Amino acid sequence: MDKTAGNIQPVGILTKDKSFVTRKKIVPVVFITNRTFLHIPRDGISLLAKNINRLIQDKIAEYHLDTAPEIQVDCDWTSGTRDDYFAFLKELKQISGKTITCTLRLHQVKDKKKTGIPPVQKVYLMCYSTSSPLENSGKNSILDVNTLKNYLSDIDHYPIRNIEAALPIYSWGIVTNHLKKHKLINGLSIKDLDKSQFKRISENEIEIEQDGFYFGSYLSKGFRIKVEEISHDQLRDVVRFLEKKIPNFAIVYYQLDHRFVQGQNFNF
Template sequence: MRTLTLFCLALLTMVSCSDKKSHPYTFYYWKTRLTLNTDEKEALNQATAPYLYARFFDVDQAGGRIQPVGVITKDRSFATDKKLVPVVFITNRTFLHISRDEISLLAKNINHLVQAKTSEYHLNTAPEIQIDCDWTAGTRDDYFTFLKELKQLSGKTITCTLRLHQVKDKKQAGIPPVQKVYLMCYSTSSPLESSDKNSILDVNTLKNYLADIDQYPVGNIDVALPIYSWGIVTNHLKKHRLINGLSQKDLNNRHFKKISENEAEIEQDGFYFGSYLSKGFRIKVEEISDEQLRDVVRFLNKKIHGFTIVYYQLDHQFIKGQNFSI
C-alpha cells in the first residue's frame, strides 16, 4: 500500500511538472535600425526559440501612392545566431480601393524589397515572411488576394498577425489564407479613450474576445504577448496622447502629485520625458505584470496547444527584470 501511495505521488509530481513546462519564446524587433545593446543581446541569446521577428518596413498609402515607410537599416555590430523572420506592417487603408493590378504590383515590390534588404545586409533569414495588417471586412478580399500573390511570388511561407476583433468577428473578418497566424494578445482597447481599464492588456476583455479561439480554423497559432509600457497624458480639454516607455517609477517626481499607484498630476510646467507638459496635466502609466501574462498563458493553454510566445518588443527599457519563461 505504501509503495502504491509513493507511486501515485511520483506520478502526480511528473504530471504537475509537465504542466509547468515553459513555452519556447523569442521577440519582435520593431526599431528602424538593427542594433543591439548588451542587455538586448543577452535577452535574445537566452530566448529559447530560434527566430527573431524583425520589422523590415511599413507600407502605407498617401496621396494616391503606395510606398514603403521606415525601411530598416543595420548597424555593423549587429549579430545574432537567430534567424530573422522579416515582418512587414501594411496599413489597412493601403487595401482600400486597390485594383487587381495594384495588388500584384504590391506583392512584387514587397518581395523585392525584402530580398534586397536581406542581400544588402547579409541577413540570415528564415523561409517566412510575416505580414502585419489590421484588415477589416471591407478590405479582407483584397488583402487575402495579396497574401496568395506574395506566397506565389516569394516561394516562402507567408504568415500573418491576427488581432482580437478578427477572432471574435471571424464571419465578417474572414479567415486569412495562411497556414499559421500570430495571435496578438494586446491592444484590448484604445489608450486614447477615457477608461479605468489597462488599454494594453485587460485580461477579462481578452478572454471574452478569445472565448472560441479553440475553434479558429487555422491549425497553427503562435502567441504575441506585450512587455511594453507607456504613459497616457491627458490635458485640460481631456485630449489624450502617448509617451512610450514610461513606468510607474517615472511618476516619482517632486513636481508630480501622485493620485494613485499608476497616475499623477503635474504641479509645475516643464519638460518631462522629452515633452512640454503643463500644470494640471495628468499622466496614467500602463504596464504589464508577470501575473497578467501568466493568466493569459494559463487561459490559452486550455485553448491552444504547443504555441511559441513572441514578446513585443525587444528593447532594453522593457526587458530588465522580466521572467520570459512562462
Template sequence: MLFRKKSLPIFFYAVLAFLLISCNKKEKQLHTFYYWKTNLNLNSVEKKALDQSGSPFLYTRFFDVDKINGKFEPIAVITKDKNFETDKKIVPTIFITNRSFQNIQKEEIIFLAEKVNAQIQKEIKEYGLKVNKEIQIDCDWTVGTKNDYFEFLKQLKKISGKEITCTLRLHQVKDKILMGIPPVEKVYLMCYSTSSPLENSDKNSILDFNILKSYLSKLEDYPIRKIEVALPIYSWGIVTNHLGKHKLINALSTKDLNNPDFKKISENKVKILKDGFYFGNFLNKGFTIKIEEISAEQLENVIQFLNKKIGPYTIIYYQLDSKFVEGRNF
C-alpha cells in the same frame, strides 16, 4: 519460511526525488521577440535576453507600407548597425496599412506583392541577413478590404516562394465569419491592444484580461490550427490635459513617476504640479500622467488561459528593448 523485507537502494530514492521535483518544476514557455526599431542594433541587455530565448527566430520589422497620393510607399525602412550580430534566424515582418487595400485594383495587388518581395530581398542582400523561409505580414484588415488583402497574401506566396504568415487581431477571431479567414497555414495572435489608450477608461488599454477572454472565448474553434502568440511587455504613459485630450509617451513606467513635481493620485497616476519639460515633452501644471504597463502576473494569466484553448505555441514578446526586457524573467 519467512521472507525479510528488502530495503530499497539509495539511488531509487534519489531518482524518485528527482522525478517529483521535475514534475513540480514549471516548464518555461518557448519564446522570442519582435524587433520593431528602425535600426538593427542590440545592446548588451537586449542581446542577453535574445540569446536566452528558446526559439531560433527573431521577428524583425523590415519596413511599413502605406498608400500615399495613390502610390504604395515603403516607410521607415530598416537599417543595420555594423556591430549587429545574432545566431537567430530573422523573420522579415512587414506592416501594411489597411488603407493600402482600399479601392485597390487586381493588377495593383500583384504589383504590391512584387514590390514588397523585392524590398525584402534588397534589405536581406544589403545587410547580409540570415533569414528564415517565412515572411510575416501585419495588417489590421477590415470587412471591406479582406478579399483584396487575402489575394495579396496568395500573390506574395506565389511570387516569393516563401511561407506567408500573418498577424491576427482579437476582433478578427471573435468576428471570424464576418472578417474572414486568411489563406495562410499559421497566424500570430496579437494578445494586446484590448482597448484604445485615448479613451477615458480605468482599464489597462494594453491588456485587460477580462476583455481578452471575451474576445477569445471560442478561440479553440478558429479554423487555422497553427497559432503562435504575441504578448506585450511594453509600457507607456497617457498624458491628459485640461480639456480631456490624450497623448502617449512611450516606454514610461511607474518608476518614472517618482518626481517632486508630481502629486501621486494612485499607484500608476500622478498630477503635474508645475509647468516644465518631462520625458522630452513640455507639460503644463494640472496635466495628469497615467502609466500602463504589464506585470508578470498578467502575462501568466493570459498564458494559462491560452493553454486551455490551443495546442503548443511559441510566445513572441513585443518588443525587444532593454527598457522592457531588463529585470524580467521570461
C-alpha cells in the same frame, strides 16, 4: 506600407545599427495599413506583392541578414478589405516562394465570419491592445485580461491551428491635457512617476505641478500622466487561458526593447 495621396509607398523602412549582431535567423515582417487595400485595383495587388518582395530582398542583401524562409505580414484588415488582402497574401507567396504568415488581432477572431480566415498556415495572435489608450477608461488598454478572454472565447474553434501567441511586455504613459486630449509617451514605467514636480493621484497616475520638459516633451502644470504596464501575473493568466484553448502554441514577446526585457521573468 501605406497609401498617401493615392500612392502606395514604404514608410519606416528597416535600418540596421552597426553594433547589431545575431546568430538568430530573422523573419522579415511587413506592416501594411488597412487603407492600403481600400479600392486597390487587381493589378495593384500584384504590383504591391512584387515591390514588397523586392524591398525585402534588397534589405537582406544590404544588411547581410540570415533569414528564415518566412515572411510575416501585419495588417489590421477588415470585412471591407479582406478579399483584396487575402489575394495579396496568395500573390506574395507565389512571388516570394516563402511561407507567408500573418498577424491575427482579437476582433478578427471574434468576428471571423465577417473578417474571414486568412489563407496562411500560421498566425501570430496579438494578445494585447484590448482597448484604445485614448478612451477615458479605467481599464489597462494594453491588456485587460477579462476583455481578452471575451474576445478569444471561441479561439479553440479557429480554423488555423498553428498559432503563436504574441504577449505584451511594453509600457507607456498616457498624457492628458486640459482639453482632455491625449498623447502617448512610450517606455514609461511607474517608477518614472517618482519626481518632486509630480503629485501622485494613484499608484499609476500623477498630475504635473510645474511646467517643464519631461520624458522628451514639454508638459504644462495640470497635465496628467497615467502609466500602463503589464505584470507577470497578467501574462501568466493569459498563458493559462490559452493553454486550455490552443494546443502546443509558441510565445513571442512584443517588444524586445532592452527597457522591457531586463528583469522580466519569462517562466510561466
